[in-house]
Amino acid sequence: MHIDLNRSSNKSLPQQICETLSQRISSGLLHQGAQLPSVRGLAVSLKVSQVTVSKAYAELARRGVINCSQGKGCFVAETEHKQSQEGAGWQSKYDDYLPRAQLWRNFDYSEVKYPFHLAAIHSELLPLDYIGATMASLVTKQPELMATYGNFQGDFELREMMSGHLQSRGIALSSSDLMITSGAQQGIDLVARTFVGPGDTVYLEAPSYTGAIDVFAGRGAEMIFVPMDSEGMRVDLLTKMCDQRPPKLIYTCPTFQNPSGVTMSMTRRQRLLELARSYSCLLVEDDPFSDLYFHTPPPPSIKSMDLDGHVVYMKSFSKVLAPGCRIACVAAEGNILSRLIAAKSASDLGSPLLTQRAVLPFISKKYDTYVGQLRNALRGRMEKAAKLLKEYAPPGVNWVLPEGGLSLWLELPSALGVGRLHDLAERESISFLPGDVCYAGDTPSRHIRLCYSQMNEADMEQGLRLFLRLLSRFLA
Amino acid sequence: MHIDLNRSSNKSLPQQICETLSQRISSGLLHQGAQLPSVRGLAVSLKVSQVTVSKAYAELARRGVINCSQGKGCFVAETEHKQSQEGAGWQSKYDDYLPRAQLWRNFDYSEVKYPFHLAAIHSELLPLDYIGATMASLVTKQPELMATYGNFQGDFELREMMSGHLQSRGIALSSSDLMITSGAQQGIDLVARTFVGPGDTVYLEAPSYTGAIDVFAGRGAEMIFVPMDSEGMRVDLLTKMCDQRPPKLIYTCPTFQNPSGVTMSMTRRQRLLELARSYSCLLVEDDPFSDLYFHTPPPPSIKSMDLDGHVVYMKSFSKVLAPGCRIACVAAEGNILSRLIAAKSASDLGSPLLTQRAVLPFISKKYDTYVGQLRNALRGRMEKAAKLLKEYAPPGVNWVLPEGGLSLWLELPSALGVGRLHDLAERESISFLPGDVCYAGDTPSRHIRLCYSQMNEADMEQGLRLFLRLLSRFLA
Numbered sequence: 001m002h003i004d005l006n007r008s009s010n011k012s013l014p015q016q017i018c019e020t021l022s023q024r025i026s027s028g029l030l031h032q033g034a035q036l037p038s039v040r041g042l043a044v045s046l047k048v049s050q051v052t053v054s055k056a057y058a059e060l061a062r063r064g065v066i067n068c069s070q071g072k073g074c075f076v077a078e079t080e081h082k083q084s085q086e087g088a089g090w091q092s093k094y095d096d097y098l099p100r101a102q103l104w105r106n107f108d109y110s111e112v113k114y115p116f117h118l119a120a121i122h123s124e125l126l127p128l129d130y131i132g133a134t135m136a137s138l139v140t141k142q143p144e145l146m147a148t149y150g151n152f153q154g155d156f157e158l159r160e161m162m163s164g165h166l167q168s169r170g171i172a173l174s175s176s177d178l179m180i181t182s183g184a185q186q187g188i189d190l191v192a193r194t195f196v197g198p199g200d201t202v203y204l205e206a207p208s209y210t211g212a213i214d215v216f217a218g219r220g221a222e223m224i225f226v227p228m229d230s231e232g233m234r235v236d237l238l239t240k241m242c243d244q245r246p247p248k249l250i251y252t253c254p255t256f257q258n259p260s261g262v263t264m265s266m267t268r269r270q271r272l273l274e275l276a277r278s279y280s281c282l283l284v285e286d287d288p289f290s291d292l293y294f295h296t297p298p299p300p301s302i303k304s305m306d307l308d309g310h311v312v313y314m315k316s317f318s319k320v321l322a323p324g325c326r327i328a329c330v331a332a333e334g335n336i337l338s339r340l341i342a343a344k345s346a347s348d349l350g351s352p353l354l355t356q357r358a359v360l361p362f363i364s365k366k367y368d369t370y371v372g373q374l375r376n377a378l379r380g381r382m383e384k385a386a387k388l389l390k391e392y393a394p395p396g397v398n399w400v401l402p403e404g405g406l407s408l409w410l411e412l413p414s415a416l417g418v419g420r421l422h423d424l425a426e427r428e429s430i431s432f433l434p435g436d437v438c439y440a441g442d443t444p445s446r447h448i449r450l451c452y453s454q455m456n457e458a459d460m461e462q463g464l465r466l467f468l469r470l471l472s473r474f475l476a
Numbered sequence: 477m478h479i480d481l482n483r484s485s486n487k488s489l490p491q492q493i494c495e496t497l498s499q500r501i502s503s504g505l506l507h508q509g510a511q512l513p514s515v516r517g518l519a520v521s522l523k524v525s526q527v528t529v530s531k532a533y534a535e536l537a538r539r540g541v542i543n544c545s546q547g548k549g550c551f552v553a554e555t556e557h558k559q560s561q562e563g564a565g566w567q568s569k570y571d572d573y574l575p576r577a578q579l580w581r582n583f584d585y586s587e588v589k590y591p592f593h594l595a596a597i598h599s600e601l602l603p604l605d606y607i608g609a610t611m612a613s614l615v616t617k618q619p620e621l622m623a624t625y626g627n628f629q630g631d632f633e634l635r636e637m638m639s640g641h642l643q644s645r646g647i648a649l650s651s652s653d654l655m656i657t658s659g660a661q662q663g664i665d666l667v668a669r670t671f672v673g674p675g676d677t678v679y680l681e682a683p684s685y686t687g688a689i690d691v692f693a694g695r696g697a698e699m700i701f702v703p704m705d706s707e708g709m710r711v712d713l714l715t716k717m718c719d720q721r722p723p724k725l726i727y728t729c730p731t732f733q734n735p736s737g738v739t740m741s742m743t744r745r746q747r748l749l750e751l752a753r754s755y756s757c758l759l760v761e762d763d764p765f766s767d768l769y770f771h772t773p774p775p776p777s778i779k780s781m782d783l784d785g786h787v788v789y790m791k792s793f794s795k796v797l798a799p800g801c802r803i804a805c806v807a808a809e810g811n812i813l814s815r816l817i818a819a820k821s822a823s824d825l826g827s828p829l830l831t832q833r834a835v836l837p838f839i840s841k842k843y844d845t846y847v848g849q850l851r852n853a854l855r856g857r858m859e860k861a862a863k864l865l866k867e868y869a870p871p872g873v874n875w876v877l878p879e880g881g882l883s884l885w886l887e888l889p890s891a892l893g894v895g896r897l898h899d900l901a902e903r904e905s906i907s908f909l910p911g912d913v914c915y916a917g918d919t920p921s922r923h924i925r926l927c928y929s930q931m932n933e934a935d936m937e938q939g940l941r942l943f944l945r946l947l948s949r950f951l952a
Binding site: 094098101121129132133136144145146147185281322324326333 | 567594597598602605607608611612620622626662687690694757802809814819822824827
């Protein structure tokens with residue numbers, strides 16, 4: 001079993017082993033009942049003492065994650081969670097470099113009637129007719145678009161248009177500074193595989209986006225989570241933390257942050273950029289939601305203040321237009337961008353040209369009007385959800401209403417039993433995102449994320465009412 | 477600068493440093509005129525002696541790849557090759573984990589009139605009307621397909637159909653054993669990121685597919701190239717090599733191999749599978765071409781003989797149907813597959829649903845008839861190219877006519893000057909794939925690959941005639 005150990009980390013080696021195994025188990029990468037390597041075997045392969053491995057196993061056993069018995073060895077405990085696929089004998093011993101996969105575990109509940117876990121927008125709110133008509137016209141008039149490998153960097157016409165789109169939002173870049181990716185997820189992945197390696201320090205907000213954490217974990221990064229308050233990431237604390245461990249990369253979602261909903265203040269944005277410059281490191285600004293404000297526009301993007309290419313800016317159009325088209329735009333400069341394009345080539349030889357061209361006319365002609373209507377619709381949803389929360393949420397449950405975006409971040413009285421609540425909800429065909437997957441370690445979280453825009457309005461209201469009743473019974 | 481060094485490799489440390497830098501330079505990842513790190517600085521960051529770095533730099537200087545001068549340092553030599561993008565000062569010092577990107581460098585010549593470098597099929601031969609009509613109908617009748625994140629594993633209906641398709645080719649797997657990826661390139665990438673890490677031994681054919689080499693290089697693998705003869709990979713030699721260094725993974729393209737065109741014999745296929753079983757390692761079988769035989773069908777796939785999940789089989793439909801749709805199918809079992817699905821989730825949250833559904837009806841209803849016609853058309857192309865070669869190829873140029881697939885693998889009298897030939901060809905708007913990018917090291921190759929199916933017939937003939945005349949002048 002391959003585990004990236006960082007001997008200069010603040011975390012002890014037993015802690016690191018324990019956390020990685022715990023993440024593998026909760027991600028379903030180690031199936032229930034699977035036998036763990038022997039203490040001796042793991043100690044040899046990780047080049048640590050047997051005492052170190054024993055300590056890690058003892059802690060996992062104490063938490064009930066594994067069961068150990070003298071002479072037989074240690075096994076992953078059986079829980080009510082979904083079973084992952086078992087492999088032939090030799091397969092379980094075949095090492096991988098995949099320490100965690102919480103997206104895989106927590107994203108796909110296509111069977112669930114009330115999918116609150118997914119931060120997405122219901123199809124009736126999306127401009128599918130327009131994009132569909134464009135696509136139908138393209139395949140009829142230019143079928144050769146389906147025959148062409150796209151440019152690795154992304155279609156030139158789409159990038160030209162995106163450049164204008166970003167300029168209207170204060171980001172003065174040309175088409176040559178942009179790259180098209182299959183969603184922002186791929187953008188984050190490309191940055192990580194290109195610039196982050198074992199032991200590199202990556203700072204993120206606490207909590208942060210599960211998909212980014214999965215990716216950085218897969219690169220063996222040392223992830224450090226920076227506390228937030230109502231103005232976003234505590235850049236003052238980050239500054240002190242960087243004194244101890246200089247950053248290789250900082251990942252932030254400054255506007256209507258996923259999952260907390262918090263927006264970073266202008267002052268902090270400036271300070272954060274200054275910090276990245278002073279350390280000559282990259283700052284990844286993930287911005288799926290800035291157009292989705294409910295009352296006043298958020299502060300300008302950090303990228304709009306970037307003068308020397310420290311910010312890699314990710315603008316997803318997937319969520320807002322058509323998730324199935326998987327179109328996002330990455331803005332970066334110089335050889336930071338050219339190296340990302342090189343990585344994109346090895347990753348999938350470029351995104352499909354057709355889907356790129358299919359969203360182009362809509363973004364260039366209709367986007368601003370559309371997004372204004374979408375904002376109103378989403379605010380309506382959020383207000384409905386807020387009303388239900390006020391009415392039905394049991395005492396001890398707290399939340400701050402978001403100023404934009406797609407989700408609510410609920411604080412429960414205790415982290416205890418969130419897993420059990422998740423199972424109970426699933427039985428009533430309700431899903432939510434447990435907060436602990438928004439951290440890299442395995443500290444239990446008392447938060448959960450609920451998305452109010454993924455169902456039609458009636459289902460959302462019905463589902464939320466059901467869930468809040470369940471929550472009341474559960475807490476009682 | 478990050479360089480993966482393998483201290484148990486057969487290659488010396490100076491050799492490893494020299495090869496990685498050479499690959500970075502020829503990939504365009506280090507731009508012309510860029511300053512290399514100081515000998516002292518690189519020695520410290522790689523934890524090797526200054527003598528080791530000096531040896532590597534001396535060898536690079538001897539080859540003319542870099543220029544060193546006392547007191548000033550070493551700089552990448554200026555050549556006629558394309559210039560890559562330079563970055564701001566701090567960017568050049570920002571470390572990456574991208575040792576090579578030959579796909580990026582050698583794939584995208586959209587400006588070239590005679591693109592012989594790309595192994596693809598001209599749009600007039602592809603069933604774009606049918607697939608386009610399906611797509612137009614889907615976006616009109618089921619626009620919600622554009623709103624849906626696909627299942628990470630791939631659309632269930634497409635996998636059901638693929639399962640039948642593979643069963644008719646002797647691979648008895650169900651839809652749950654299949655995954656849809658954005659082209660075979662992504663399939664290879666997912667296998668590498670999941671199962672290959674620094675120092676792991678990966679065996680490949682000599683020569684092999686550039687895109688696979690890029691990907692394994694990016695994982696820090698120790699790649700070992702196994703000689704081939706007319707029956708494909710020399711499995712007898714591989715067996716001896718494995719005695720020295722047990723394999724973590726073996727990558728093969730056994731049918732009309734890319735780039736050599738050679739097909740592995742049945743006996744070798746069986747032995748290779750036996751070898752993978754005896755080492756409990758994965759065998760990646762990349763199979764884009766088995767339907768494209770000119771005379772007799774090739775031997776059955778290795779996957780069809782696999783009883784316990786040692787083979788990860790990659791079937792690209794991109795090349796044969798619509799490269800722009802980026803659809804390939806990966807067949808694997810047990811937790812080998814489930815871990816690949818987990819990696820796919822972190823990589824891009826799943827492939828677009830629409831393109832998956834768009835190719836489905838064609839594959840299920842029309843594929844066999846179509847591919848029969850395509851075989852005839854490609855054989856016609858190959859025969860035309862063969863006739864021109866016979867007529868115009870200068871003495872000393874050798875080739876074996878392929879039994880299937882899309883390209884010719886030409887042997888020139890000497891490896892000297894292939895780079896110069898490439899530049900000269902580019903001036904006449906002709907591109908080809910230089911053989912050296914089909915190896916991981918930087919041994920010059922006397923081979924070049926020419927694809928005869930990427931242009932319409934008249935352009936192909938015209939371009940090939942022009943190229944062969946150029947070659948005659950060049951060799952004279």
